[in-house]
Amino acid sequence: MIPQMVAARVVDARGSVCPGPLMALIGAVREQGVGDVIAIYSTDTGSRKDIPLWVNKAGHELVGAFDRGAYTEFVVRKKR
Amino acid sequence: MKRVVILGGGVGGTIVANLLARKVKDADLTLVDRTGKHVYQPGFLYVAFGHMKPERLVRDERTLLHRRVKLVLGEVARVDTRSKEVILKDGDAIPYHYLVIATGAEIVPDGIPGHEAAHQFYSMKGALRLREALSNFAGGRIVVAIGGVPYKCPPAPAEAACLLDYRFAKLGRREKVRIHYLSPLGRVFPIESFSPKVQELFERKGVKYTTFFNVERVDPIAKVVHSLEGESMPFDLLILVPPHRGVAFAKASGFADAGGWIPTDKHTLEVKGHERTIWALGDATDIPISKSGAAAHFEAKVVAKNVAAHLRGEIPTARYGGRVFCFFDAGFRRASALRFDYGHPPPPMAVSRRWYLGKVLMNRLYWTLIPTARV
Secondary structure, three states, X not given: OOOHHHOOEEEEOOOOOOOHHHHHHHHHHHHOOOOOEEEEEEOOOOHHHHHHHHHXXXXXXXXXXXXXXXXXXXXXXXXO | OEEEEEEOOOHHHHHHHHHHHHHOOOEEEEEEEOOOEEEOHHHHHHHHOOOOOHHHHEEEHHHHOOOOEEEEEOOEEEEEOOOOEEEEOOOOEEEOOEEEEOOOEEEOHHHOOOHHHOEOOOOHHHXXXXXXXXXXXXXXXXXXXEOOOOOEOOOHHHHHHHHHHHHHHHOOOHHXXXXXXXXXXXXXXXXXXXXXXXXXXXXHHOOEEEOOOOEEEEEOOOOEEEEXXXXXXXXXXXXXXXXXXXXXXXXXXXXXXXXXXXXXXXXXXXXXXXXXXXXXXXXXXXXXOOEOHHHHHHHHHHHHHHHHHHHHOXXXXXXXXXXXXXXXEEEOOEEEEEEEEOOEOOOOOOOEHHHHHHHHHHHHHHHHHOOOOOO
């Protein structure tokens, strides 16, 4: 479990449907500084595919994707 | 007499006002609009391509409203939900019992550094400037890019790519023009079920595309657009869908999220935290549906029914199921259509002359059929 205090930003995109959670993450990455950790909560199953693909293409780090029961928590570190 | 105030004289607000005027005889109805001009925004794309004249896109809002609806010209500063008043920028206060917010979305071109080098068709000015640029375009690479999600009318940029192909093919100069489409998502079209259809069209037309290209900035000197993902794309002509945000007064009134969108129940269209008093519809809301008049049209009927029920002391029962019906112009006088709701993504429909005629008819009959709530 990644403690929330590590995340510089927590984006709660639960209830938002594709591509909402990915776009919320992209918006947060735009605004945060290099090295910051961003946590995003998503209930949309499409996020499991979209978010890792985008993080990889954009050159950031997917610290992990954690099943939190009713939702998934993605933890991303902005690398550049 | 109960007072209903409707903010916004676009498609959604106008339909709500006209339906209420017909359904409820003893209510005081006021519509507040910034300009008093009703604009058929789907026509901007056609102005840019020279298929429609600008004057066909604008009418006086007064001429579209039922005579019982009072039209107030003014810009909303904020809504005071405690005193139940709409405060205008000139200081006037308009009291309400029920409030309907249909003020749409704002475009924010300067959200992208270097945007001055780009064209857009999300305003009349932008559409006319693009029309001129296309007329003067001798050859090279035209890039169609999206400056942020959400944006109005998800099909529009992909339609623009198809219409570019059509235009230059018709002029006999297609081989001199390269068209490149940059999608912010991992696919070419926002709606997943329809994306393969658009991808197939692009491949057939020789429209190149790059996915996961979120525009970060434009270099106007080098004529290159750079992405957040670290890629860049040179252009000779750039069409950039500007970033969008919700209207400013929603934030000033305390009921907007970070993007300025109004948190709204996706079925009842009541503004969250202000149920039974304030409704929101169309592009202004945060509901998970396309930002387009094609959604606002159906949402407006639900809002009008429920506000009318409150006015009559009845229990409101109408619910919006996410219904949208719109066209996708594929160029060469052919189009496809998208019909969907919350539970049913749009099936990929064939590209045909029939749907193109549907789109042409909509462009012609809009004024007669839609704001008047005849359909």
